[in-house]
């Protein structure tokens with residue numbers, strides 16, 4: 001009698017990797033395309049910015065959008081700021097960019113950076129430029145004109161407030177609609193320490209040979225995470241809910257309430273400083289069959305490390321239109337769409 005045996009499995013067993021906590025800047029740089037910078041601002045400025053944004057956050061909103069057949073709400077409050085000294089085209093551009101941040105909702109014109117945020121932004125820009133000079137640049141990164149493109153600057157910022165243990169943001173990579181391919185995003189943390197979680201999206205062709213690892217990075221008050229070029233293409237990030245929290249104990253009194261006792265806080269303020277590229281200005285974004293600006297996403301599962309990477313324009317109308325979008329889908333073509341200049345065009349060391 002012959003014994004029936006299962007045919008040998010063609011898929012190799014690939015062991016799961018345990019999550020790893022990255023406790024310090026060298027560990028972050030070793031395992032991810034990000035760098036971490038502690039005590040990035042002078043302590044008093046960091047505290048003043050925390051108080052300023054915490055006060056402002058009282059009027060920030062939870063983002064709302066349609067997911068399939070129901071409205072979902074972001075589990076944290078958010079707001080969008082444009083830098084008044086920067087001219088990315090007209091005020092209408094900023095309006096559209098802000099509406100995009102709120103998933104296509106009608107919004108008032110975006111706020112401009114408060115003075116204290118403007119001051120902090122200069123420290124952030126210095127650090128980003130120092131780091132960028134030490135890294136290889138990727139072909140589709142913005143190269144600007146003259147010296148402009150070789151110096152990173154922020155022209156918008158998105159701000160988030162996470163109150164208590166439950167506020168969070170789920171795994172995502174940031175849409176590239178106005179950032180273009182390979183953006184550099186600088187993310188400042190103020191207030192209570194929260195965990196920033198990163199997980200690589202393993203390309204399809206490697207799925208049978210390796211698994212993604214989850215990295216947990218505790219982000220203390222006054223720390224900066226720079227998500228360097230390729231982070232959005234390769235990794236997803238999140239701020240998970242936590243079961244416990246260490247309260248933030250400010251070292252300085254509130255600048256407008258000097259006589260008040262120092263109050264511990266259970267809030268984290270996050271400011272992501274971003275550069276909206278002139279070659280991805282709102283007027284240049286393709287519209288889908290619904291007549292709504294599309295969103296730009298990288299093909300994370302089939303990536304080729306800066307060489308032949310693909311990006312898609314897809315319909316985003318469903319986020320607001322009761323979940324009803326169209327099937328619009330178009331490969332982004334830098335040349336045909338007249339975008340650039342990019343690093344591949346001007347070369348890395350041109351100034």
Ligand SMILES: O=C(O)CCC(=O)C(=O)O
Nearest residue numbers: 158160174187239270272
């Ligand atoms: O709060 C953070 O550190 C992350 C925020 C974030 O991912 C975003 O605003 O896109």
Ligand SMILES: [Fe+2]
Nearest residue numbers: 172173174237
């Ligand atoms: Fe994000």
